[in-house]
Every structure is written in structure tokens, then in C-alpha cells.
Amino acid sequence: MQTENVQAYVVNRLLLDKAITSKAQSQGAQYFFSSxxxxxxxxxxxxxxxxxxxGAREIFSARAVVLANGFKPKLPRKLGLGEIxxxxxxxxxxxxxxxxxxxxxxxxxxIAPGAFAWLVPSHVGTAANKAYVGLLATSQARLYLQKFLNNLFDQGRITSREVEIGQKAIPVGTLTRSYGDRVLVIGDAAGQVKPTTGGGIYFGHLGAKIAAEVLDEALSSDNLTAAxxxxxxxxxxxxxxxELSRGYRARQAYIKLSDRQIEGIFSILGSSGMAEALLKSGDFSFDWHSRLILAGLKRNSTYPLLKIKQLVSREATL
Ligand SMILES: Cc1cc2nc3c(=O)[nH]c(=O)nc-3n(C[C@H](O)[C@H](O)[C@H](O)COP(=O)(O)OP(=O)(O)OC[C@H]3O[C@@H](n4cnc5c(N)ncnc54)[C@H](O)[C@@H]3O)c2cc1C
Incomplete structure (x- = not known):
């Protein structure tokens, strides 16, 4: 699917994090690394x-804590906030x-059980000689990525298959409670992640913005109770x-599809002009997927979209 306007940017995550860090530092934030x-x-x-x-035990005392520790269930669980x-x-x-x-x-x-793989040039628009290769999977992502890298290497698409692979878990579903007395939980830690793609930058930032506003008010009124x-x-x-719960249902349905059924969906999108129609319908958004999914399911009820429809509504009743 192609649009006339830019939908998304490829971001150098290290530089993004560094830029955010120095902005926060310039506003008075202090960082304690390796702690x-x-x-x-x-x-x-x-x-x-x-x-x-x-390595040395140290206690910090504060008026409030914001847990932004990614998908690490231990601290939220210990605080009685539940577990994803x-x-x-x-x-x-x-x-x-x-x-x-x-x-x-x-x-x-x-290739990527339950999800998808990608090959993304580091610089889109001009020919790049560096790219990110990655995938999401229900398990053993590193192993599947190595297989994918071997394939790309055999096809002559990449110049080496001996590369350093980073791996991380991504939450699917949200935390039961993202607040407590003097505590807020944001980002991956709260499950603020697009379940369809595992992308947490956009929704994590939406969550962080709301957290900052609520916390600002609570600090001003000195009322930091859970209520x-x-x-x-x-x-x-x-x-x-x-959006997240609809995406979750779509994700759970997608996991159950066979490769033939996935191929069938692409055929329908490609051959019936459906992709074009969806793009023009106003339901298309890079970040908000549920309207597009629902519009797609409404427009066409043939197999295998019918199967997804049944799976999505079954998930809704579970
Ligand atoms: C391979 C891959 C590709 C991805 N691609 C995309 C993408 O294209 N677009 C997108 O939107 N999202 C993508 N994501 C998801 C995205 O990385 C996350 O949603 C996002 O990083 C979540 O941000 P966060 O700040 O909540 O958590 P994190 O980025 O996980 O940051 C948590 C931080 O807390 C620190 N920490 C953890 N525990 C503790 C502790 N006990 N004490 C102190 N510090 C602690 C960690 O070291 C880390 O620095 C991808 C994820 C993976 C794995």
C-alpha cells in the first residue's frame, strides 16, 4: 500500500534515545547508568x-515513581499491579x-511464526548499503532471524550473515493496573504497544504524555494516592x-492462520482493488490499525477473510 504522504520514518534508536536523554538533562533530569x-x-x-x-546498594526516596522499565514483569507484579x-x-x-x-x-x-520479518534500509530514498534485518516471532526469534539472514545471504541480498543479533521480548496485552499509590507505569511496562506490529514508540509516548499531565496535577495538589x-x-x-484490545484480537486471530490463508489475504487485497479503496477511505493510518482491519473485514467476506472475521469475533467473546 502506498500513500502520497510520508507515513513513517526510520529512526536511529540510539540517537533518538540520546536526544531525549539530553533534552531531559537540560531540564534537570539526572541519570544513574548501570544502576x-x-x-x-x-x-x-x-x-x-x-x-x-x-554494585553498591543505594536507596532513593521520592514523592512518586514512574516505572518505564520495558517488558520486565517483576516490579509491577511485586507492586500488585498484575502481570502481562x-x-x-x-x-x-x-x-x-x-x-x-x-x-x-x-x-x-x-519465516516469522505469528508475526513478520523486515528488511529496512537505514536511509530510505537514496540507495543505502546498510539495512536493519529483523523479525518478531512467538518464540525463538534469534533462531528464525539467523535462518532468514542465511536466506538473504544465499540470495546475495546481504554481504555477511555473521552479525550481532539483539533480542527482546515485546508485551502483547496490557497491565491490569498501571497506577498505584505514588506509582505510574508507562510504555512497554504497561503494555502500551500496537499488538498488530509490536511497535511501542508511538503508543508509549501517548501514554507518557498523559502520565506527565496526571502526575503534574497530582504533585501540585500533593495528592499521590492510587485513587x-x-x-x-x-x-x-x-x-x-x-485500539489495543481490537489489535490484540486481530493478532490472536493472525497467529492461527496458515501460510496459504495469509497468501489468500494478500491476493484479495491485490486483486480486488481493495487496497486502493481502503487507502482512499480515510480508514488508513500507520499507527491506528483497527479501523482499517474492521473496514477490510466489512468490505469482503470471502475466505480467508471470513475465517479472520470468525476468529476475531471468537476472541471477543473469550
Ligand atoms: C527487534 C525490535 C524491533 C522493534 N521495532 C519497533 C519499531 O519499528 N517501531 C516501534 O514503535 N517499536 C519497535 N519496537 C518496540 C520498541 O522497541 C518498544 O516498544 C520501546 O522500546 C518501548 O520503550 P520503553 O521505554 O517502554 O521500554 P524500553 O525501550 O525497553 O526501555 C526500558 C529501559 O528500562 C531499563 N530498565 C529495565 N529494568 C530496569 C531496572 N530494574 N532498573 C533500571 N532500569 C531498568 C532498560 O535497561 C531500558 O533502558 C521494536 C522492538 C524490537 C525488540
Whole structure:
């Protein structure tokens, strides 16, 4: 599907994180690297974070804590906020590739079970000789990525298959409670992730913005109770809750499809002019997928879209 307007950018994540870090530092934020938080202890008048600062135990006391620790269930579980049990695993590597212009996406349960793989040039628009190769899978992402890299190498698409692969779990589903006394949970830690693609940058930032507003108000009124901070969850669920739960159902349905059925969906999209119609319908958005999925399912009820429809409605009743 192609649009006239730019839909998304390829971001150098390291530079993005560095830019955000220096912006926060210029506003007074302090960073303590190599200092994992090992416990959070809420109290009546303050909340404490127990850390290991370069191996030495140190306690920080604060008025409030924002948990932004990615998909690491231990701390939210310990605080009684629940646990996200469902997840995908993502793996990615940077490779040398010849003359890459456009991002490529690969589907199929043998390539990336339950999800998809990608080959994305680091610089879109001009020929790039570096690209990101990655995939999401229900498990063993590193192994599937190595297989995918071998294939690309055999086809002469990349110049080496001996590359460093990074791997990380991505939550699918949201935390039962993303707030507590003096605590808010944001980003992957709260499950603010597009379930269709595993992308958490956009929704994580929406969540963070709402958290900042609610926390600002709570600090000003010196009311940091769970009841006051529950506004955060109400607001972010109002903004993106339906989107995430619909995406979750679509994801659970997609996992159950065979390669033939996935191929069938692409055939329908390609041959019936449906892709074009959906693009022009106003339902298309790079970040908000549920309207597009629902519009697609409404427009065509032939197999295998019918199967997805049945799976999605079955998920809704579970
Ligand atoms: C291969 C791959 C590709 C992806 N591609 C995309 C994409 O194209 N678009 C997109 O939107 N998303 C993508 N994502 C998802 C995206 O990376 C996450 O949604 C996003 O990074 C979540 O941000 P976060 O700040 O919530 O958590 P994280 O980025 O995981 O950051 C959490 C931070 O907390 C730190 N931390 C953890 N535990 C502790 C502790 N106990 N004490 C102190 N610090 C701690 C970690 O070291 C880390 O620095 C991808 C993920 C993977 C794995």
C-alpha cells in the first residue's frame, strides 16, 4: 500500500534515545547508568527505590515513581499491579546490503511464526548499503532471524550473515493496573504497544504524555494516592484502550492462520482493488490499525477473510 504522504520514518534508536536523554538533562533530569532498580517500596509520605549503583546498594526516596522499565514483569507484579503474560520476541541486526531502496516485509509462519520479518534500509530514498534485518516471532526469534539472514545471504541480498543479533521480548496485552499509590507505569511496562506490529514508540509516548499531565496535577495538589493517579489509566484507556484490545484480537486471530490463508489475504487485497479503496477511505493510518482491519473485514467476506472475521469475533467473546 502506498500513500502520497510520508507515513513513517526510520529512526536511529540510539540517537533518538540520546536526544531525549539530553533534552531531559537540560531540564534537570539526572541519570544513574548501570544502576538497576531492584525494589520499589511505597510508603505513606514517600516512595523508595532500592538500586544497585555500580554494585553498591543505594536507596532513593521520592514523592512518586514512574516505572518505564520495558517488558520486565517483576516490579509491577511485586507492586500488585498484575502481570502481562502474553508476549512476542523481537530480534534485529544491522547488515551490509547492496542497493536497497524500499523497506520489505515478509510474512509466513515458517519465516516469522505469528508475526513478520523486515528488511529496512537505514536511509530510505537514496540507495543505502546498510539495512536493519529483523523479525518478531512467538518464540525463538534469534533462531528464525539467523535462518532468514542465511536466506538473504544465499540470495546475495546481504554481504555477511555473521552479525550481532539483539533480542527482546515485546508485551502483547496490557497491565491490569498501571497506577498505584505514588506509582505510574508507562510504555512497554504497561503494555502500551500496537499488538498488530509490536511497535511501542508511538503508543508509549501517548501514554507518557498523559502520565506527565496526571502526575503534574497530582504533585501540585500533593495528592499521590492510587485513587487520584487512577485518572491516568482512565485517560490512556479512553485514548487507546479500544485500539489495543481490537489489535490484540486481530493478532490472536493472525497467529492461527496458515501460510496459504495469509497468501489468500494478500491476493484479495491485490486483486480486488481493495487496497486502493481502503487507502482512499480515510480508514488508513500507520499507527491506528483497527479501523482499517474492521473496514477490510466489512468490505469482503470471502475466505480467508471470513475465517479472520470468525476468529476475531471468537476472541471477543473469550
Ligand atoms: C527487534 C525490535 C524491533 C522493534 N521495532 C519497533 C519499531 O519499528 N517501531 C516501534 O514503535 N517499536 C519497535 N519496537 C518496540 C520498541 O522497541 C518498544 O516498544 C520501546 O522500546 C518501548 O520503550 P520503553 O521505554 O517502554 O521500554 P524500553 O525501550 O525497553 O526501555 C526500558 C529501559 O528500562 C531499563 N530498565 C529495565 N529494568 C530496569 C531496572 N530494574 N532498573 C533500571 N532500569 C531498568 C532498560 O535497561 C531500558 O533502558 C521494536 C522492538 C524490537 C525488540
Amino acid at each position: 538497576p532498580v531492584i525494589d520499589i517500596i511505597p510508603g505513606k509520605d514517600s516512595i523508595q527505590a532500592e538500586t544497585l549503583c555500580f 503474560k502474553n508476549f512476542l520476541v523481537g530480534a534485529q541486526a544491522e547488515v551490509e546490503a547492496e542497493n536497497m531502496y524500499d523497506p520489505e516485509v515478509y510474512f509466513g509462519q515458517e 487520584q493517579l487512577s485518572r491516568y489509566q482512565k485517560q490512556w484507556k479512553a485514548k487507546m484502550g479500544k
